[in-house]
Amino acid sequence: MGSVPVLEEGSIMREQRVVLHVDEEQKERFNWVLDSPNPPPLWKKLLGSVKEAVLPRQRRNTTWSCFLQSLFPILGWLRNYKASKFKDDLLAGLTLASLSIPQSIGYANLAKVDPQYGLYTSVVPPLIYAMMGSSREIAIGPVAVVSMLLATLVQKVEDPVANPIAYRNFVFTVTFFAGIFQATFGIFRLGFLVDFLSHAALVGFMAGAAIVIGLQQLKGLLGITHFTTKTDAVSVLVSVYKSLHYQITSGENWCPLNFVLGCSFLIFILITRFIGRRNRKLFWLPAVSPLLSVILSTLIVYLSKADKQGVNIIKHVKGGLNPSSLHQLQFHGQNVGEAAKIGLICAIIALTEAVAVGRSFASVKGYHLDGNKEMLSMGVMNIAGSLTSCYVATGSFSRTAVNFSAGCQTAISNIVMAITVFVCLQLFTRLLYYTPVAILASIILSALPGLIDISEAFYIWKVDKFDFLASLGAFLGVLFASVEIGLLVAVTISFAKILIQSIRPGVEVLGRVPSTEAFCDVTQYPMAISTPGIIVIRISSGSFCFANANFVRERILKWVTEDNEFKENAKGKVKAVILDMANLMNVDTSGILALEELHKRLQSRGIELAMVNPRWLVIHKLKLAHFVDKIGKEWIFLTVGEAVDACLNYKFSSA
Structure with a gap:
């Protein structure tokens, strides 16, 4: 299994910001992620829960008889009751x-x-x-x-x-x-x-x-x-x-x-x-x-x-x-x-x-x-x-x-x-x-x-x-x-x-499974191939919050700067870290601060941070916190494959 090397602490700061060259179709896919509708406010969720409990979704706009039948199921099956x-x-x-x-x-x-x-x-x-x-x-x-x-x-x-x-x-x-x-x-x-x-x-x-x-x-x-x-x-x-x-x-x-x-x-x-x-x-x-x-x-x-x-x-x-x-x-x-x-x-x-x-x-x-x-x-x-x-x-x-x-x-x-x-x-x-x-x-x-x-x-x-x-x-x-x-x-x-599972969530390095477009944990699937110069990481936790934010951030930085596996099998310096956020359902302010610090630390080493498929509530909060503006909209992708291809295109064009 191939791995990628890391930059040393003394890497020179990038003089100008990287701009990815993407076609119109890729831009439209970026917008799918970024322009998703805002999640409903808390009071609407609570009201929806009450409606869901009292009246099933498929009958919400029906008559009082259906309402009574949902509240008293006996009214539904008693009509067809047989001797x-x-x-x-x-x-x-x-x-x-x-x-x-x-x-x-x-x-x-x-x-x-x-x-x-x-x-x-x-x-x-x-x-x-x-x-x-x-x-x-x-x-x-x-x-x-x-x-x-x-x-x-x-x-x-x-x-x-x-x-x-x-x-x-x-x-x-x-x-x-x-x-x-x-x-x-x-x-x-x-x-x-x-x-x-x-x-x-x-x-x-x-x-x-x-x-x-x-x-x-x-x-x-x-x-x-x-x-x-x-x-x-x-x-x-x-x-x-x-x-x-x-x-x-x-x-x-x-x-x-x-x-x-x-x-x-x-x-x-x-x-x-x-x-x-x-x-x-x-x-x-x-x-x-x-x-x-x-x-x-x-x-x-x-x-x-x-x-x-x-x-x-x-x-x-x-x-x-x-x-x-x-x-x-x-x-x-x-x-x-x-x-x-x-x-x-x-x-x-x-x-x-x-x-x-x-x-x-x-x-x-x-x-x-x-x-x-x-x-x-x-x-x-x-x-x-x-x-x-x-x-x-x-x-x-x-x-x-x-x-x-x-x-x-x-x-x-x-x-x-x-x-x-x-x-x-x-x-x-x-x-x-x-x-x-x-x-x-x-x-x-x-x-x-x-x-x-x-x-x-x-x-x-x-x-x-x-x-x-x-x-x-x-x-x-x-x-x-x-x-x-x-x-x-x-x-x-x-x-x-x-609590233990929340404080120590799974943080996995992903690689591409041969002959597929799937990216899986390289520990579980040893045949998965890591892309030189790119580290793909998946956070396996429902929430990126105060309990686990520092642990995840330090784990990623350790892989980038200290992990011997990446150094010994070096095929080139790390150019990008891709975070697969598909499993994350929520993020709080501590999680956002950890992402901002991670972005700064990576950028100081000349490494770009990309995000893949952030969920509804996550991307909404990241936009409110202006984190999307800080990393650049072009670094948010719909799939891991698109993110890897985009990073490879940048790497080859800058060689």
């Missing part, structure tokens, strides 16, 4: 409800609110999502991770034991703020904020949260009365040991029947899940096994009067229509800021899980899921939920998988599920009085293995070690510190990765 689809959706909805009812009660217990609030959360949010959501398969309701997150964060503000009413009201307030944030993300197309919690970090967070949730279920599974409020693994295990030791040694009644009952039905649920995976026709068996467990265990306790012997039971579950919680929201006082902060965390976690679940199943069915619409619909459903005694709802992976396996066709399955849960609230809540708490713990434990994805962790380790570090940091942070620490570690490592 055959309803049959599938009815079966899927009933199957979903059989799993949702016991899980909702268990997750409410995990969130440290009364059981009925879990059932309420499986009524209103699914109905709203069915009208506004774009996913056909996703199942809406309470989930384990968000329930644990609420319990962990809210109990630091309000004590759920000492003041359960204040705790419940604060949970509703947090839900309202979570909905506001989610809707805002959707309206202003701020979905990228959710992406700060990367896939790798989410894998680690989910795995750590699953273990923490499982450890917390030891309280219900073992029938322990004294338990810690901390969530880290060490504190929970120490609390379990101390509680059991105290209850046994102090003579306080400890009933091992809780453990026997819970483990028996946990084994039953896991066996049915194994059978359902081996035989696809029995997909309904693992879906209904939690409900069967609740019914059978309740009958056992009722008939044997095991509650008299120390088996902990749910007792009263309030039924009826979702009561209004409008006047229970707390928008005054010193804890409003805390409610907003917790709401933001819950909003991001809930959206991340829901969008990941929805897109996974949408890709299987072969349709696109609009992330911003999903955020808007989930925001609206959580705002409405906070006003109707619900806490934060989102898409559940386990229930969505059941919904998918049951053959759901549309979001009608969510409506069927919500109606079924509502009927349960009206007629059957009294029958839940004798349901043992250990069964709720076993139902939650049975759902946790799906949150631990070991194969995905191995895949992340194999592909990207830095991503694995973020995943491991989230896992260890949640497991041994707290949920907040785990999230903070994951986001910090992800930001560190972005």
